[in-house]
Amino acid sequence: MTDASTSAHGDVILSHLTKSFGDFVAVDDLSLVIPEGSFFALLGPSGCGKTTTLRMIAGLEEPTSGTINIGKTDITYQKPYQRPVNTVFQNYALFPHLSIFENIAFGLRRRGIKDVKEQVDKVLNLVELPHLAERKPNQLSGGQQQRIALARAIVNRPALLLLDEPLGALDLKLRRQMQIELKWIQTEVGLTFVHVTHDQEEAMTMADTIAVMNEGQIEQMGSPADLYDNPETAFVANFLGQSNLIKGLIESSDGGSNIVSIFGHKISMPKSRSHAEDASVLVGVRPEKFRIQPAGTQMSGNILNGGVISDVSYIGVSTQYQVEMPWKQELMVFEQNDDGVPPLSKGDAVTLSWEPIFTFGLDGKEDASAGSEAHPDED
């Protein structure tokens, strides 16, 4: 057997990858480059094709068309065991009949490596569970099994490590801790990680680059900050965090800015952040970018008058307001509780303002609610 870990390396290149199951197209002409050594997340709601994409890279599904390359090596039709790719499965899929040591040694032994002890001990130390080597998987907690599944994969030093919703079965606190640990381990071992998840927070915490997937295609790809601050589609704006999307018309442009009219209010936004195809635009503002003041207060930047608070939730670090605007739209406003001023109350008349540079513009023909239905369930 050849040493799979050295047989191919480099960027992972998916080109025109398509997978159909009967009439259903799970992955639709997907092209993507995953840079070597990066932590890459495929983020999307269930059924968006992210797991199918992962399984094609692992070799567990055969593409209908398109190719998968690692560096210069075409692995599209290689068998799973021939690929320098290892997977951390969603339910871990540890071998119940083998000890933890033998679980981790499995891949090394299959590649004909005789002396496995040193390498196995090393990864057991990396995941901080050296004392569990002789146990069986069913004697471990969920979090411990998760780490062993990770150890079993990275001990092979694959060109590419795939993680299929690796933290989905853990409780919230453990999940947070493992997010930090996974990121640390990735930096430590320097392997390319491709992480599939429906949890936007998980993706944003760990990944260098996120590709947001919807209906078998990539909606947008970029760093977490890029995607959050400058979403290009309503789906991304709503799926990644929350957004207020308000209908407007671009009236004129002034240098690097567009002047947009929103129900009689004139606001300004950077041209570089507008993705509208014509004058009709959806003006996007993240809830925490709004400032909220009692009506009549002098404010700067973009200003929307005439709001009335319809709901207040105090959640400690911030207060979340629902503000009903004169055009019957409810806007979300998150205000940090850092100024010692008591929160405003339901029924108060308010004015909203924000800095023009925080505005993003989407095409006016988009469905303003796209992606908000598909928002990750907090399971």
Add this chain to the structure above:
Amino acid sequence: MALVKARLNRKRLWPYILLAPGLIWLMAFFVTPIYQLLTTSTQTPGVNIGDYIQTYRFANFIDAIVGARAQFLRSFEYAFIATALGLLISYPLAYAIAFKSGRWKNTLLVLVVAPFFTSFLLRTVAWQQILGEQGLVIKVLRGVHLLGATGHLTATPFAVVAGLTYNFLPFMTLPLYASLERIDPRTMEASGDLYANAFTTFRKVTLPLSMPGVVAGTLLTFIPAAGDYINAELLGNPSTKMIGNVIDARYLQIVDYPGAAALSFILMVTILVMVMLYIRKAGTEELL
């Protein structure tokens, strides 16, 4: 106070009440016959044929073994071959039903069990027809010259082993299916992901995980096959007699109750010892 105590007592009695029917059944139909078997086995003939007196003649056991050594060995040989063949036939079948059958799964399972709807005896008689002179099997075998023009299949060891294999096949298939079905297919995917090809995945993951089914299936086949006499009776000849036939003849034809009892007891103990050794060897003690 007394009421609470009575209630507590009743609570403590419940497990015994639930166990009672089974225990009574076992006492009546297992412990008592075994005891009778043991006492009969050391008796010696009395004045009239069929009369036996208890003389604690343990040499009966030695006589029994010496007299039926060939049939004893043959029983285990046939049972072993039938079990091995059964495993070879059933494993792929159970594997296909568990992993590859899709929506046909239930239909296939019903088909596996279907032979049980007719009697064991009838099915064995049917094999006389299948292997008989007018049967298709013999025509095909003669056609390809695997069998001479005067060759026959009934009344041969082949027919006996074939009958045993067939009759106990469901006992092999069902436990195998049950244990294969419980395997998470993702462990097999994980094995492929960790550089094991299909054969290695089978050897290192699927087979070890299905061992409980292999052990249960082989036991459920071997034990009844070793004690069977119907297949040898209907499909064999005098030189294919198994231990079951000997016991049958001693009881019903020779009316040698002590000899038959001694043989039955030896058969039971031998099988019990073999099963214990086997289970220890297979490392599936949790089955016991």
